[in-house]
Each structure stands twice: as structure tokens, then as C-alpha cells.
Amino acid sequence: MDHREPCRDVPVQTGRDTVRAxxxxxxxxxxxxxxxxxxxxxxxxxxxxxxxxxxGLAALFGEMxxxxxxxxxxxxxxxxxxxxxxxxxxxxLMEADHALSAREVRDRMQERTPALVDRQKDPxxxxxxxxxxxxxxxxxxxxxxxNKQRSWRWVVEPRGESNRANGSNFIP
Numbered sequence: 057m058d059h060r061e062p063c064r065d066v067p068v069q070t071g072r073d074t075v076r077a078x079x080x081x082x083x084x085x086x087x088x089x090x091x092x093x094x095x096x097x098x099x100x101x102x103x104x105x106x107x108x109x110x111x112g113l114a115a116l117f118g119e120m121x122x123x124x125x126x127x128x129x130x131x132x133x134x135x136x137x138x139x140x141x142x143x144x145x146x147x148x149l150m151e152a153d154h155a156l157s158a159r160e161v162r163d164r165m166q167e168r169t170p171a172l173v174d175r176q177k178d179p180x181x182x183x184x185x186x187x188x189x190x191x192x193x194x195x196x197x198x199x200x201x202x203n204k205q206r207s208w209r210w211v212v213e214p215r216g217e218s219n220r221a222n223g224s225n226f227i228p
Contacts, residue, residue: 104146104210157206
């Protein structure tokens with residue numbers, strides 16, 4: 057039987073040290089994830105503002121003011137790849153001038169990309185799930201409507217933030 061002593065040059069980590077190191081790493085990743093999600097919410101807010109402005113200008117001056125590339129970015133033109141359900145829900149909410157129910161989102165989606173709706177077994181359930189995820193992401197908010205029906209609208213200003221934070225007084 058060989059009874060060698062452990063090498064004294066190599067530090068031996070105890071179980072507590074390993075757990076502590078793992079907890080520190082998890083906390084760092086948690087902070088990073090929170091920071092990235094806040095950045096995403098701000099970027100989506102800015103994209104929404106830009107799309108609403110462009111949609112308003114197109115409504116005033118006609119679609120001819122939009123280049124082919126811009127129509128594609130606005131989900132108004134032909135795309136090589138079909139738009140995803142989440143992306144389409146985002147675009148519909150961004151362009152809407154009032155809160156929309158899941159049925160209204162479905163109807164607008166049906167006009168825009170019927171094949172996307174047809175691929176869904178239960179389009180209302182799928183759209184409701186996505187709209188609720190957009191709420192979780194801070195990109196949309198649930199609003200009460202008069203007929204006890206849930207509605208959602210695009211968040212122009214993320215929760216708890218002020219336009220003054222970025223030096224702007226512009227409220228879209």
C-alpha cells in the first residue's frame with residue numbers, strides 16, 4: 057500500500073472554496089445577464105420609436121418614401137426568410153397606435169403574413185404566449201380594456217426610466 061503525502065506546492069481547494077468560487081461566478085453572470093437584458097430593452101425601445109416614426113411618415117407621404125431595404129426592415133416587403141412569430145408580434149405592436157388584443161394581433165398578422173398564422177395549431181394561444189414574453193422582456197405592457205379583454209401595447213419608455221436619463225425631453 058502506497059501512503060504518499062500530498063504535494064505541498066499545490067494549493068488544495070476545500071469544498072467550501074469551490075462552492076464560494078462557483079457562487080461568485082454565478083453572481084457575476086447574473087449581473088451580466090441583468091445588464092444585457094436592460095440593454096436589450098433600451099435597444100428595442102429605440103427600434104420601436106424609429107419604426108413608429110417611419111410608419112407615421114409612410115402613412116403621411118405614402119409607401120413610396122420607403123426604400124426596398126427599409127420596407128424589408130419594417131416587415132412590409134418581401135423577405136427571403138419568413139418572419140418569425142415573435143418578430144412579427146413585435147412589429148405589429150410597434151406600429152399600432154393603441155393597445156391590441158391577441159385577436160387583433162392575429163388579424164393584423166393574417167393580413168401581413170397569412171402563412172405564419174396558418175402554421176400555428178392555436179394562433180391565439182401562441183400569440184398570447186409571445187405577448188406575455190414581450191411583457192417579461194420589458195418590451196410590451198399589459199393594459200386593461202373596457203370589455204375585460206387583455207390587451208398589450210409597445211413600451212415606448214422602459215419601466216422606471218426617464219427620458220431625462222439620456223438627456224432627451226422627446227416623448228414619442
